[in-house]
Amino acid sequence: MAHVARAARESLALDESIRQKRAVAGEQGAQRGARRLEPPARSIFDAEQTETLPGTLVRSEGDEPGPDVAVGEAYDGFGHTHALFREVYGRASIDDDNMPLLGTVHFGRDYENAFWDGERMVFGDGDGMVFGRFTASLSVIGHELAHGVTQYTANLIYRGQSGALNESISDVFGALVEQRVLGHTAETASWIIGAGLFTDRVEGLGLRSMKAPGTAYDDDVLGKDPQPDSMNGYIDTVGDNGGVHLNSGIPNRAFYLAATAIGGDAWSSAGQIWYDTVSGGTIPASCDFITFARATAGAAADRFGADSIEHVAVTEAWATVGLGS
Amino acid sequence: MKITVTRSGGIAGLTREWVVRVEEQGDPDSWFRLVEQLPWQPRHRSAAQPDRYVYRIGVSRRHITLPEQDLTGPWRLLVDRVRDAVDQPEKE
Numbered sequence: 087m088a089h090v091a092r093a094a095r096e097s098l099a100l101d102e103s104i105r106q107k108r109a110v111a112g113e114q115g116a117q118r119g120a121r122r123l124e125p126p127a128r129s130i131f132d133a134e135q136t137e138t139l140p141g142t143l144v145r146s147e148g149d150e151p152g153p154d155v156a157v158g159e160a161y162d163g164f165g166h167t168h169a170l171f172r173e174v175y176g177r178a179s180i181d182d183d184n185m186p187l188l189g190t191v192h193f194g195r196d197y198e199n200a201f202w203d204g205e206r207m208v209f210g211d212g213d214g215m216v217f218g219r220f221t222a223s224l225s226v227i228g229h230e231l232a233h234g235v236t237q238y239t240a241n242l243i244y245r246g247q248s249g250a251l252n253e254s255i256s257d258v259f260g261a262l263v264e265q266r267v268l269g270h271t272a273e274t275a276s277w278i279i280g281a282g283l284f285t286d287r288v289e290g291l292g293l294r295s296m297k298a299p300g301t302a303y304d305d306d307v308l309g310k311d312p313q314p315d316s317m318n319g320y321i322d323t324v325g326d327n328g329g330v331h332l333n334s335g336i337p338n339r340a341f342y343l344a345a346t347a348i349g350g351d352a353w354s355s356a357g358q359i360w361y362d363t364v365s366g367g368t369i370p371a372s373c374d375f376i377t378f379a380r381a382t383a384g385a386a387a388d389r390f391g392a393d394s395i396e397h398v399a400v401t402e403a404w405a406t407v408g409l410g411s
Numbered sequence: 412m413k414i415t416v417t418r419s420g421g422i423a424g425l426t427r428e429w430v431v432r433v434e435e436q437g438d439p440d441s442w443f444r445l446v447e448q449l450p451w452q453p454r455h456r457s458a459a460q461p462d463r464y465v466y467r468i469g470v471s472r473r474h475i476t477l478p479e480q481d482l483t484g485p486w487r488l489l490v491d492r493v494r495d496a497v498d499q500p501e502k503e
Binding site for chain 2: 331
């Protein structure tokens, strides 16, 4: 029993250390409160089907909308995502220091992808067979901008479990941007990432389902959505930086379960807890799933109280996906 | 000689694979010349960038894994040629 008691003491000491760090982070946040939360400063560039970045500047902040749909979607999507972080979490853009939002559309030829290159968000037009343009989904735009927020906060290493957490955090805030704009609660939201990206030829709702990972698509050409929904299905692979877009299904479902157990607007409850965890300075860049699970439970207790509905919901959500602490 | 290109990652997390046998292509010598130029030990290896593709390229028994942003020069020419040979064989 001695080792159990020792483990419990060490765990308590760790909790205390995390609480102290969080308190310091909170004070720093309060000091930063003096700085202004500026409106977004957006610049959208056109790569004109090349892979040369940044491309030609086609719309700056405050410019009237032009005829290019992708440019308008990127501009508006950046605005909605910036507003979520600014108005709900009090964050001043990607770096919390009013960093300009840079985006490039029409990247590459038939390019079926979107990415964050460390400085800007980049969107392809799709091949027209399976995928249409990647700006068509607000959750995808939010996903890419959230990669920037993660880079400037927890800076999770993009490989293995920390990489899957990096991915999941982008899915979480991508979904929340869309839910907030649509006025969807946790109960009424689709929890689909990338709805509207597939052409009509594809049998699928979108890229991923946070509610039911592994069910987003089942198509003759694409195959079946491979995401696991719990640790029982965890995928060991060398591809995709160690399956970062596959195993993200596990923390994605934990977020969905926590948000629906709490109920109401997910961005202000579970979303706040996840934001506190990512930005709180307590998780390592190499964070694994169980460490992240415990950190979110700690963040829920700190913000809403120990044994609050939120704290219990988060703890039970992780247990359901096989990450009980 | 068999050349395999496996592309994983991307925001969709879909894996695609293209395979060619050089001897079955229209101009095998030009393929061999391209293969001879491949830099198997790149001087620079970029860090992973979120949602970018990851390429694993196999030529006979040699393999290399490259992030999309390092797919330049002969590697890019090879990957584009393999994809075209499989997806648009009329171009070969």
